[in-house]
Amino acid sequence: MSTDEHVAPADDAADAGAAVDDAADRDAPARSAWSVLRPLVLRLHFYAGVLVAPFLLIAATTGLLYAGSYQAEKLVYGHELRVPAGDAKLPLSRQIDAARKAHPEGTISAVRPSPDDTATTRVMLSGVKGVAEGHTRAVFVDPYTAKVRGALEQYGSTGALPLRTWIDEFHRDLHLGESGRLYSELAASWLWVITGGGLLLWFARRRNKRAADTAAPTTGRRRTLALHGGLGVWVAAGLFFLSATGLTWSTYAGANVTDLRAAVNQSTPAVASGLTGEHAGHGAMPGMDMGGSGGGHQNTDVGYDTVLKAARAKGLGDPVEIVPPSGPSAAYTVSQIQRSWPEKQDAVAVAPATGEVTDTVRFADYPLLAKLSRWGIDLHTGILFGIVNQLALAALALSLILLIVWGYRMWWQRGRTGAFGRPLPRGAWRQVPGYVLAPLAVGIAVVGYYLPLLGIPLAAFLAVDIAAGRIAARRARPAEKGKYGR
Numbered sequence: 001m002s003t004d005e006h007v008a009p010a011d012d013a014a015d016a017g018a019a020v021d022d023a024a025d026r027d028a029p030a031r032s033a034w035s036v037l038r039p040l041v042l043r044l045h046f047y048a049g050v051l052v053a054p055f056l057l058i059a060a061t062t063g064l065l066y067a068g069s070y071q072a073e074k075l076v077y078g079h080e081l082r083v084p085a086g087d088a089k090l091p092l093s094r095q096i097d098a099a100r101k102a103h104p105e106g107t108i109s110a111v112r113p114s115p116d117d118t119a120t121t122r123v124m125l126s127g128v129k130g131v132a133e134g135h136t137r138a139v140f141v142d143p144y145t146a147k148v149r150g151a152l153e154q155y156g157s158t159g160a161l162p163l164r165t166w167i168d169e170f171h172r173d174l175h176l177g178e179s180g181r182l183y184s185e186l187a188a189s190w191l192w193v194i195t196g197g198g199l200l201l202w203f204a205r206r207r208n209k210r211a212a213d214t215a216a217p218t219t220g221r222r223r224t225l226a227l228h229g230g231l232g233v234w235v236a237a238g239l240f241f242l243s244a245t246g247l248t249w250s251t252y253a254g255a256n257v258t259d260l261r262a263a264v265n266q267s268t269p270a271v272a273s274g275l276t277g278e279h280a281g282h283g284a285m286p287g288m289d290m291g292g293s294g295g296g297h298q299n300t301d302v303g304y305d306t307v308l309k310a311a312r313a314k315g316l317g318d319p320v321e322i323v324p325p326s327g328p329s330a331a332y333t334v335s336q337i338q339r340s341w342p343e344k345q346d347a348v349a350v351a352p353a354t355g356e357v358t359d360t361v362r363f364a365d366y367p368l369l370a371k372l373s374r375w376g377i378d379l380h381t382g383i384l385f386g387i388v389n390q391l392a393l394a395a396l397a398l399s400l401i402l403l404i405v406w407g408y409r410m411w412w413q414r415g416r417t418g419a420f421g422r423p424l425p426r427g428a429w430r431q432v433p434g435y436v437l438a439p440l441a442v443g444i445a446v447v448g449y450y451l452p453l454l455g456i457p458l459a460a461f462l463a464v465d466i467a468a469g470r471i472a473a474r475r476a477r478p479a480e481k482g483k484y485g486r
Contacts, residue, residue, distance in 0.1 A: 034204060036432050045197035047461065048190055050411065053404045055187040056194075060404070062171035063242075064397035067382055067390045069164040077161050079149060085117040086144030092121070092304045098146035099123035099139040108324055109136055111304060112159070112337070114143040115319035124154060135165075157337065158383065181251050182453065188246035189253065189454040195232070195239045202229045221413035228406035235399040242396065245380040247451065248373055256450045266369035271347040272359040273331045302355040307332045310350045310357050317344065325352050331359075339378040340386055 074081065092113055099121075100108075106125035114121045121143050124136040131137050131153055138154040138161070141147070155165040166175075173180030247253040261267050304322060311320060311334035323333045331349040338344035345363035350356065366374070375384060382390040429437065448455020 034200075036436065038201075038204065040429055040432060041197050041200055045194060045201060048194050048197070049404075049407050051457075051461075052187065052190040052194065053407060055183050056191060056400060057404050058174070059171065059184055059187040060397045060400040062167070062174075064394055064401070065167050066164075066171050067394040067397060069167045070382060070390055071387065073161055073164045076163050077152065080140040080152060080161075081120060082118050083120055083142045083144065083149070089114060089143040090146050092308055094146050095121045095141045095143055096123055096304060098148060099141050102148040103137065103139050103151055105129065106131075106137065110324075111322045113308060113318070113320065113322070119143075120149055122154075122159065158339070158381070178251065184246065185250035185253060186453045186457065188243050188250060189451045190457075191246075192240050192243035193454065195236050195243070198229070198232050199236055202233055205229070221410055224406050224410050224413060228403060228410065231399055231406075232403055235396055235403075238392075238396045239400065241376075242380060245376040248376060250453075252453065253451045261369050261373070264369070266367040268370040268373070269361050269366060271333055271335070271349045271361045273326070273333050273349050275329050275331050275351060275358065301352045306355040307334060307350045307352075310334075310355050311348050314346075314348050314357055314360060316346055316348060319344075336363075339374075339383045341384055343374065343378070343384075345374065 092111065095113075096108070096111060100123070103123075103125060106128035108123060109126035110124040112122040112124070120140040123139045123141060125139065126136050128137045132155075135153050135155045137151055138159070139151045140149045142149055152161050153165070154161060156168070160168055169175055172184055174183060248257050258267075307322060308320070311322075316334055316336050319337050321335050321337050323335075325332055331351050333347060333349050335347040336344035343363060345366075347361045348357045349359040351358050363371070363374075378384040379389060380393075382393050385392075432440070444458070445455070448458060
């Protein structure tokens with residue numbers, strides 16, 4: 001939204017007109033809530049836009065790259081991902097054995113059977129030397145011939161390969177690790193504030209324009225303002241969505257969201273992989289490589305083929321991921337991993353000794369907030385509706401870039417002799433009545449507590465602004481004494 005919406009254009013007459021309007025507001029016997037809040041919203045919107053915009057610009061640019069990374073991944077890694085369709089797929093155990101023969105390093109952490117006629121099977125290996133922590137080595141196997149078509153480093157639940165992983169980490173933390181995630185959380189924390197303030201200013205300006213029954217100029221700063229505000233209104237809902245979903249898995253605000261969901265029993269359920277009674281004690285030891293047949297533990301393991309068959313019998317269709325037991329009293333877990341619409345997120349636990357399903361979790365039984373979180377994240381990352389979703393995200397990212405560029409351009413156009421515009425005057429909060437200011441301050445404090453990268457920068461800005469105001473006031477006193485004498 002506009003970085004200085006409803007501020008007069010860069011000429012003295014218009015600035016004087018705005019001053020007259022503000023004076024009229026102050027002298028009105030019955031002041032509306034908006035007339036007293038408008039200067040405060042304007043100042044917050046302006047400075048938040050100016051100071052946070054660089055972080056938003058980085059997030060929008062890297063987000064634009066990520067929106068195209070899914071299609072780029074299919075092109076770059078086509079050999080590993082796709083195979084010609086054959087007559088019949090080999091048993092999963094044979095495919096796993098072929099992967100382990102070609103890559104005996106590490107241990108199997110998960111297996112993703114070929115989900116369609118032309119897709120390869122992925123065998124993920126953990127504990128591989130040279131593979132980043134939290135990543136796995138994915139071995140791609142032709143399900144018809146068991147020929148290994150390659151191996152690549154993989155990251156995350158969506159199976160991101162090196163290109164998409166690099167872009168994803170660039171967008172998330174600028175390749176700076178956990179400390180780098182603060183930039184994206186800062187951007188997400190402020191995006192909804194800037195968008196909301198801009199919406200208020202835009203609708204107020206539209207109302208005032210209709211009341212004055214005047215046509216807005218179409219050149220100079222007013223034209224930039226019209227472009228900025230008009231586009232901002234069109235994409236506001238999308239920007240609110242990006243901000244909200246981005247916060248759900250951020251470092252600090254995301255932890256607060258998780259705690260809140262847990263407090264109201266809305267956490268995402270997980271299938272119980274622990275075994276008790278007759279099923280316990282028959283799985284593999286932690287870290288033991290089960291191999292394709294699962295015969296690495298005194299022939300008590302039924303193997304991947306039987307486990308997959310048991311999951312199919314419970315209605316788990318492709319695509320699925322099979323995770324081997326983590327210890328002697330643990331089960332296999334088989335989870336659906338389709339995050340495109342309609343989502344498939346059912347999961348089962350299967351006892352390794354008997355092949356019996358010991359627990360089942362259905363996505364249909366998820367709590368409402370768990371479903372909304374799942375849909376929101378998948379929509380944010382461009383998975384939920386495939387290429388249409390990715391194109392929409394690219395359009396949103398481009399729109400945000402344009403809004404930032406136009407916002408800075410308005411600031412420039414508001415200046416004098418090629419300089420950036422003058423700052424907005426201080427003291428807007430003094431015009432807000434106490435009965436409005438007190439609950440507003442409490443609300444801001446509560447939001448700032450749960451969104452620390454909104455609250456801390458806002459507090460810092462207020463401290464600097466107050467200090468700057470006092471310094472300016474002290475400097476003005478000697479000048480006044482010199483002008484008027486003693």
